[in-house]
Amino acid sequence: FVPPTEAIYEMFRAEGSDSVLAMAGDIKQMYTELPHDFIMEALDWLIAEFKETTRRSDVTAPRFGRTGAHAGRDYNSQLKVMFSLQTLREIVSFDINNAIFTVGDTTLKQTVGIPMGSPISPVLAVVVCAYSETLLNKRECALNAPFKVRGLRYVDDAIFFTGYKSSDFADLRRAQDLLKNIGNNCYQKMLELEWDENQNYI
Secondary structure, three states: OOOOHHHHHHHHHHOOOOEEEEEEEEEEOOOOOOOHHHHHHHHHHHHHHHHHHHOOOEEEEEOOOOOOOEEOOOOOOOOEEEEEHHHHHHHHHHHHHOOEEEEOOEEEEOOOOOOOOOOOHHHHHHHHHHHHHHHHHHHHHHOOOOOOEEEEEEOOEEEEEEEEOOOOHHHHHHHHHHHHHHHHOOOOOOOEEEEOOOOEEO
């Protein structure tokens, strides 16, 4: 996904479009409907990307404050805590497979979805969406055709862009159908992209 919307518009202009269609929506069931095996698949993708990018298999985080984590090891155990990526994977696996809660006198185990109330749930939700977007990009690239859709997302708010010719109504309809098709097929099948009613033309 490409950062500022101005840059997206300039990309489409460079490709011959004089207007840009933007369609936004909210990703529903982001926490409640995800199969656990897909969550772990997304996490394995993230770990593989992390290893390839950083050439590291460990993550170090501060025990105090919010200075951020970094790739690699740090042996200052009083100020830092170090995890291997394998340990982090085991923590996530334990968390999603042992989410126990009660309803009245009944004790239940959550078998679908990201654990309710877990501090890692927002991160997992973002990872799952990023993985879905990566799979979409690979599918489109495999078609050996120019990929004419770009997008941005902040947690569960997504927006997709494509270019079109303002003088050609049929091209606008094509752009609308393209964005709806891409958006509706981007995320894991248990998730739903609920489109906003308003569409924006740039």
